[in-house]
Amino acid sequence: MIRATFINVTRLFFLGTIVRSLSPSPAPVLLIYNMRLTPVAMSAFCTLALPRQFAAAFSRGNSIAAVRQFSSTPTGLFSVKEEVDPGVVEGTDLRVLKYPDPSLRAENAECTEEELKDGTIGKIAKEMFMVMYAAEGVGLAAPQVGINKKLMVYNESGDKKKWLDEIVMVNPKIVEFSEAKDVEIEGCLSFPNMNGKVERSKWIKVEAQNLKGKKIKKKFKGWESRIFQHEYDHLDGVVYTDRLDEDGRLEVQPVLDELVEDFGEGGEL
Numbered sequence: 001m002i003r004a005t006f007i008n009v010t011r012l013f014f015l016g017t018i019v020r021s022l023s024p025s026p027a028p029v030l031l032i033y034n035m036r037l038t039p040v041a042m043s044a045f046c047t048l049a050l051p052r053q054f055a056a057a058f059s060r061g062n063s064i065a066a067v068r069q070f071s072s073t074p075t076g077l078f079s080v081k082e083e084v085d086p087g088v089v090e091g092t093d094l095r096v097l098k099y100p101d102p103s104l105r106a107e108n109a110e111c112t113e114e115e116l117k118d119g120t121i122g123k124i125a126k127e128m129f130m131v132m133y134a135a136e137g138v139g140l141a142a143p144q145v146g147i148n149k150k151l152m153v154y155n156e157s158g159d160k161k162k163w164l165d166e167i168v169m170v171n172p173k174i175v176e177f178s179e180a181k182d183v184e185i186e187g188c189l190s191f192p193n194m195n196g197k198v199e200r201s202k203w204i205k206v207e208a209q210n211l212k213g214k215k216i217k218k219k220f221k222g223w224e225s226r227i228f229q230h231e232y233d234h235l236d237g238v239v240y241t242d243r244l245d246e247d248g249r250l251e252v253q254p255v256l257d258e259l260v261e262d263f264g265e266g267g268e269l
């Protein structure tokens with residue numbers, strides 16, 4: 001799962017200047033000044049305190065609207081918010097599995113025409129959305145809930161009231177990656193209490209099927225491109241920590257070690 005905590009680091013620096021001119025309160029300004037000075041504080045802001053709507057709007061380039069929303073609710077900054085583990089979700093038995101659950105590395109089978117026709121895939125997708133919203137995420141891949149099929153769902157707003165934005169991708173493939181790349185901070189509900197910078201293509205061309213089995217061809221850029229690539233990786237048994245650079249990996253290694261210890265035997269990845 002990709003949490004709604006992506007933020008373009010370079011834009012964040014720019015944000016400090018904008019907030020200074022918009023916000024009547026010194027608190028967010030102070031925090032952003034701190035972030036400009038310390039990568040740790042900046043990282044904590046991105047992961048722990050960034051309101052979902054702010055992250056989404058900001059990442060989609062709507063920086064002014066995002067800043068206004070953000071500066072009008074400065075208390076949001078200080079409600080430390082880590083990955084949300086929804087526990088039992090009403091209406092489904094699905095749960096988000098944490099690293100190093102072997103499902104995250106297992107092979108994922110194509111969804112069959114029969115599974116699409118008899119509603120099996122539709123039912124799974126519906127329940128995945130329930131779990132995703134309960135976990136306050138914007139995307140979820142089937143292996144993250146223990147279903148090893150090539151299926152992903154996302155809603156780039158992360159807002160269940162905006163159900164028209166819900167996307168289900170069945171048997172997706174990325175057929176072209178842009179050479180141009182960018183780097184953003186990613187997190188994942190399967191990896192609580194950590195995040196890291198990941199380089200990905202700015203745009204991608206994809207092919208997939210919808211729930212009716214109809215073929216879809218799309219080009220995605222920006223926020224949606226990043227969500228898609230993160231979830232698509234899950235369908236290949238790849239997780240974002242595989243894509244961290246050496247420094248990023250060193251930073252998260254202690255948290256990974258704890259997760260392995262918590263999982264107990266049989267969770268080697």
Ligand SMILES: [Zn+2]
Nearest residue numbers: 001002188189
């Ligand atoms: Zn993920």
